[in-house]
Amino acid sequence: MAACTPPLAFITGASSGIGQALAWQCYQQGWSLALVARRGDAMAQWAAAQGLDAGRFAIYEADVGVVDSIVAAARLCMERQGLPDLVVANAGVSWGVDTSLREDLDAMQQVLAVNTLGVAATFHAFIAPMVARGSGHLTGIASVAGLRGLPGHGAYCASKAAAIAYCESLRGELRGSGVQVTTLLPGYVDTPLTRGNRYAMPFLLTPTEFAQRAWRVLESGRSYAIIPWQMAWVGRCMKILPNSWFDRLLVGRKRKHRHLDKN
Ligand SMILES: NC(=O)c1ccc[n+]([C@@H]2O[C@H](COP(=O)([O-])OP(=O)(O)OC[C@H]3O[C@@H](n4cnc5c(N)ncnc54)[C@H](OP(=O)(O)O)[C@@H]3O)[C@@H](O)[C@H]2O)c1
Numbered sequence: 001m002a003a004c005t006p007p008l009a010f011i012t013g014a015s016s017g018i019g020q021a022l023a024w025q026c027y028q029q030g031w032s033l034a035l036v037a038r039r040g041d042a043m044a045q046w047a048a049a050q051g052l053d054a055g056r057f058a059i060y061e062a063d064v065g066v067v068d069s070i071v072a073a074a075r076l077c078m079e080r081q082g083l084p085d086l087v088v089a090n091a092g093v094s095w096g097v098d099t100s101l102r103e104d105l106d107a108m109q110q111v112l113a114v115n116t117l118g119v120a121a122t123f124h125a126f127i128a129p130m131v132a133r134g135s136g137h138l139t140g141i142a143s144v145a146g147l148r149g150l151p152g153h154g155a156y157c158a159s160k161a162a163a164i165a166y167c168e169s170l171r172g173e174l175r176g177s178g179v180q181v182t183t184l185l186p187g188y189v190d191t192p193l194t195r196g197n198r199y200a201m202p203f204l205l206t207p208t209e210f211a212q213r214a215w216r217v218l219e220s221g222r223s224y225a226i227i228p229w230q231m232a233w234v235g236r237c238m239k240i241l242p243n244s245w246f247d248r249l250l251v252g253r254k255r256k257h258r259h260l261d262k263n
Helices: 017-028 040-050 067-080 102-133 156-173 205-218 230-241 243-250
Strands: 008-012 032-038 057-061 086-089 136-140 179-186 224-227
Touching: 008 017, 008 102, 017 086, 017 205, 032 040, 032 067, 040 057, 040 086, 057 067, 057 205, 067 102, 086 102, 102 136, 102 156, 102 179, 136 156, 136 205, 156 179, 156 224, 179 205, 179 230, 224 230
Parallel strands: 008 032, 008 086, 032 057, 086 136, 136 179, 179 224
Antiparallel strands: none
16 A cells, blocks of 8 residues: 655745744644745754654745745745645744835835745745645735734834735635635744844744644634734734724834844
């Protein structure tokens, strides 16, 4: 009898934080992995440290902010490992900006390229083959920060709001095709991305806690979830608060520090 092939997860941003934790969660569930990020050495070191079976993972160095780079990685994955069952567009950057400064417009463009267009570019090569197969799961990692604008965080909030809307559009397009689309909105997770934040981060999760909860959402077939549940309530309130109340709530809150500030 032929051995059963494990399902395959293609995960961007797999060299750190949430992406790494999601990869480990999938691996522990018996899945094979396509690990994607710019730092191949970091992914190789992690795979060795975790003792991953060489037959169950491959590493792809790609920049999701460069369309041809991530599309090439997706195509190579399909050649080498086959069509994934799950694609997680997780790679992202969180850069504070001050758009009154010219150089911060370049930073904002980069944030949008990675966090928004990067999600679409990650899914791109898989959409048609998944539709032809009649199955697949595309998951975009957005953020609670995509629900309202936060001071100093205009680039990030805009990029995540656009990612949420993009995933919703794609979900409508793929309805009935057998391909699912899920949008996950993390609250605060303790990773290198948040460690420099100079404000309180309520309901902070470890990456492992986040990955375990995300896994349950993916298994349940839900199309949208804010994690953790406490943040889901915060998110719901944020969405419906009138602007005047929301503005008052932000009084005294420290703004996200500029990415280009070295201090
Ligand atoms: N941590 C939180 O509290 C939080 C909250 C809400 C949403 N999120 C979202 O969760 C996702 C993961 O964040 P994290 O907290 O795990 O951050 P992280 O630890 O800094 O990891 C970010 C990952 O994205 C990859 N990446 C960044 N730019 C890339 C590019 N141009 N091309 C390819 N890969 C790139 C990085 O790999 P390389 O540097 O090796 O390329 C790294 O693996 C992000 O989309 C983030 O916005 C995080």
